Amino acid sequence: MQKKISSENIKDLRNKTGAGMTDCKKALESSNGDVHIAIEILRKKGLATADKKSSRLASEGLIESYIHAGSRIGVLLEINCETDFVARQPEFQQLAKDITMQIAACQLVNYISKNDIPLDIIDYEEKLELQKDDLTNKSDEIKSKIAKGRLEKRLKELSLMDQNFIKEQSITIEELIKQHISLLGENIKIRRFERFLLGEGIQIKNNNFVNEVSSMIQSD
Incomplete structure (x- = not known):
């Protein structure tokens, strides 16, 4: 019925x-x-x-920013669509906000998709997998098969498009974008992003008082 x-x-x-x-x-x-x-x-x-x-030109859009609570993590994102009209729609703007939050939450993500990962990075990750101790006594065929599966998992960790959406774990970021393409009727592309971690890359000098006094005495 x-x-x-x-x-x-x-x-x-x-x-x-x-x-x-x-x-x-x-x-x-x-x-x-x-x-x-x-x-x-x-x-x-x-x-x-x-x-x-997905093949249509997307040159409009916006640059979205996100600063996590405590101001220790920040993200800048450029996301493109086809017209300024869609760029001003609340659904598109919310999508941009959600993706910047996703990037802030996924510290391992460095690339938009697996296709953007350089070949030298892929080769390096594959060599690491093949050299792991638990594969030492495996045959070359088994070792290659296991390493290939692990490499695929690792590449997905590095790719934004392959991440499960933090607000709805049943879909990936790629599927989320495609839903918005269908909803808004225009192609949508993530062009680039940058994540900022407070203090990243700075070598922090951490001498204690005893070491500092000792070095002063030796210099005399």
Whole structure:
């Protein structure tokens, strides 16, 4: 028996996904009122639509900043879309804020995607995996297979697009962006980001009083 779809159901799904009212109604009808299945239907539809737009030029957008509580971590992000109109939409601006928070939270992330990781870094990480003690007595075939799996995991740790979204662990940052491409109707690209850690790269001199006095005596 087909479950009756109310306007409240449709509105609730729209609030959860940002999809249009008609699409929400169709998704709920297809899922017989099951919200979780309806969300999956809309997500799959959105991802397919987003893939078609991903090659379009995105030169507008904004630069977003985030300073974590305590002012010890900061992030600058450039995220692009196709028009200034979309750049001014609250959904796009919230997306930018969410991604800067994600970058601040993921200290291992240094690249936008795995495709951006330099070959020398990949080679270095692969050599490290192959040299690990627990692989010493394995055959070359087994060793290569294990190291390849571990390398893939390591590269995902370095890639922003492969991170699970901190506000919704069931989707990745790549899927989050594709959802917004579908929602806003324009291509969206993360162009670059920079993370700042207070004191990073500074060699802190930490001589105690005894060592300081000792060095003064020796100099006399």
